[in-house]
Amino acid sequence: MPVVFFLVLALLFFGSLLQAEWSTWRGPDNDGLSDSQKLPDSWSETQNLDWKFSLPAAGSSTPIVVKDKVFLTFELDNEVKAMGIGVDGRELWTRVVCQTKGKGNGEKTFASPTPSSDGKLLFVTTGTGEVVAFDLEGLEKWRFNAQERYGKFRFGFGFHSTTVLHEGRLYLQLIHSAAQLVVCVEADSGKEVWKVERESDGVAECEHSYASPTAFRKGELNVLITHGNDYCIGHDPVTGKELWRVAGLNPKNQYNRTLRFVASPVVSQGLLVVPSAKNRGVSVVRLSEAKGRIEKGGAGELWRMDRGTTDVTMPLLYRGLLYLCKENGTILCLDALTGEQFYQERFHAQTYRGSPVAANGRIFLTARDGTFTVLKAGKTYEVIGKNKLDDQFTSSPIVAHDRFYLRGHRYLYAIRAK
Numbered sequence: 001m002p003v004v005f006f007l008v009l010a011l012l013f014f015g016s017l018l019q020a021e022w023s024t025w026r027g028p029d030n031d032g033l034s035d036s037q038k039l040p041d042s043w044s045e046t047q048n049l050d051w052k053f054s055l056p057a058a059g060s061s062t063p064i065v066v067k068d069k070v071f072l073t074f075e076l077d078n079e080v081k082a083m084g085i086g087v088d089g090r091e092l093w094t095r096v097v098c099q100t101k102g103k104g105n106g107e108k109t110f111a112s113p114t115p116s117s118d119g120k121l122l123f124v125t126t127g128t129g130e131v132v133a134f135d136l137e138g139l140e141k142w143r144f145n146a147q148e149r150y151g152k153f154r155f156g157f158g159f160h161s162t163t164v165l166h167e168g169r170l171y172l173q174l175i176h177s178a179a180q181l182v183v184c185v186e187a188d189s190g191k192e193v194w195k196v197e198r199e200s201d202g203v204a205e206c207e208h209s210y211a212s213p214t215a216f217r218k219g220e221l222n223v224l225i226t227h228g229n230d231y232c233i234g235h236d237p238v239t240g241k242e243l244w245r246v247a248g249l250n251p252k253n254q255y256n257r258t259l260r261f262v263a264s265p266v267v268s269q270g271l272l273v274v275p276s277a278k279n280r281g282v283s284v285v286r287l288s289e290a291k292g293r294i295e296k297g298g299a300g301e302l303w304r305m306d307r308g309t310t311d312v313t314m315p316l317l318y319r320g321l322l323y324l325c326k327e328n329g330t331i332l333c334l335d336a337l338t339g340e341q342f343y344q345e346r347f348h349a350q351t352y353r354g355s356p357v358a359a360n361g362r363i364f365l366t367a368r369d370g371t372f373t374v375l376k377a378g379k380t381y382e383v384i385g386k387n388k389l390d391d392q393f394t395s396s397p398i399v400a401h402d403r404f405y406l407r408g409h410r411y412l413y414a415i416r417a418k
Helices: 002-019 146-150
Strands: 049-054 064-066 069-076 079-086 091-099 121-125 130-135 140-145 164-166 169-176 179-186 192-197 214-218 221-228 231-235 242-246 266-268 271-275 282-286 292-294 301-305 316-318 321-325 330-335 341-346 357-359 362-366 371-376 383-388 398-400 403-407 411-415
Touching: 064 398, 079 121, 079 130, 091 130, 140 146, 146 169, 146 179, 164 214, 169 221, 214 266, 266 316, 316 357, 357 398
Parallel strands: 242 292
Antiparallel strands: 049 411, 064 069, 069 079, 079 091, 121 130, 130 140, 164 169, 169 179, 179 192, 214 221, 221 231, 231 242, 266 271, 271 282, 282 301, 316 321, 321 330, 330 341, 357 362, 362 371, 371 383, 398 403, 403 411
């Protein structure tokens, strides 16, 4: 009887680990949402700190959590490296992913893309174009270089796009001055499945996209979404065929030749939120009704505003509301279905690079100076608290095992309600 009892406990424990994973940049559903009910509202260098791990180098890629391991990447001494850390804060392994040239810093390195995992393999992409798969113990399984396969990159500020993992395949968007490509490869082998040209009439700096693709599946609705060069485009994940495109994000009658996209689109509750850049427009589309070329008021579009987008951080959809965190610490809260504005407030005057997350009726916002603002979700602006850590943060927070994992430039923090 005791043996059976402990076996049941073990199964429950490992089952909870699997359910609590955050194995891609924006979490289980690519939307920055967690179902955790046990996160703390307050923390510091001493309060609700489970552990902190000293990192070898600064970086902005977001960690991921798979089963009982945390994975992250960094650049040090002209090498991009991947690291595995136990959820108890112990280093498990470190592997060299590729060689680099030049010296990176916390915000701009060759290790900017966030890794992802299907539970069996860890997929790492670098600014040099290296795409590598390791098993969870750090053994390399396959690799290729996207520049060698698909041509040299021509970005103004380097390649930073995170690949999206969807239904056993990896998808890359290569949107720059020398190529406009979307590529699909098998996750278990790295073998190319398809490659399609992504047509656009953008020019100059608009040709450079620093955003990341996303994917969404609900029933028969299955779509891969790429973002850059003046358009947000939906593709059939099986073939790469274009299904629709959101247009008018950089209107020709007031064209901005520097409107490169950095903030990535998000899909949640069947809605697609399309940011542009530099305080230009935002479009909200019901995915099931998207069709053809979607100009303002086009098929599936619920509403559009001409100004107010985020420039770097991703939009957040939570409980029927849309939150846009500006890079200067201003939060804009809107009705997701109508665009009605409920508030716009400057909550903490700082630089924001990490995207917001939501859980348990809270919105969590990460400032570069280590200040984490906690807002109560809802139509009324309410700050629950502000928490300070002694580090700089340019990656996004993640939630797993009822903990926050917060990647600073010097430390990885595990925060848990005690």
